[in-house]
Amino acid sequence: xxTMLSNIMKNLGRKAATRLYxxxxxELPTTTRGHLDIEIDKxxxxxxxxxxxPTNAINVTRDPKTWAVNHYACIVCxxxxxxxPKDCLLLRNEHLPQP
Ligand code: SF4
Ligand code: SF4
Numbered sequence: 001x002x003t004m005l006s007n008i009m010k011n012l013g014r015k016a017a018t019r020l021y022x023x024x025x026x027e028l029p030t031t032t033r034g035h036l037d038i039e040i041d042k043x044x045x046x047x048x049x050x051x052x053x054p055t056n057a058i059n060v061t062r063d064p065k066t067w068a069v070n071h072y073a074c075i076v077c078x079x080x081x082x083x084x085p086k087d088c089l090l091l092r093n094e095h096l097p098q099p
Pocket of ligand 2 (some may be wrong): 036052053054055056057058069073074075076077078079080081
């Protein structure tokens with residue numbers, strides 16, 4: 001009982017250890033690899049990103065011109081970003097909103 005009271009008294013003056021998520025969101029570190037995104041207007045559908053992806057998360061077709069990523073398969077390694085000849089892929093520093 002004495003320990004509990006002492007803990008209560010100690011914690012009364014302290015800041016809350018938790019945030020009121022989702023109203024207060026934590027600022028992410030600048031190195032966070034949140035999710036892969038594409039500027040589709042720049043894409044030439046060459047398929048280099050698809051070939052380089054270690055988890056087969058990207059699917060590119062030339063005819064019709066489509067580009068898609070499976071975010072559940074993507075491990076956010078950034079290899080596709082490195083090989084894209086048009087620099088149209090980027091890793092955004094934020095997580096995708098949950099459905
Ligand atoms: S490597 Fe770049 S240009 Fe080529 S298909 Fe992928 S995103 Fe498009
Ligand atoms: S970031 Fe890595 S795992 Fe994700 S799509 Fe690109 S190459 Fe594939």
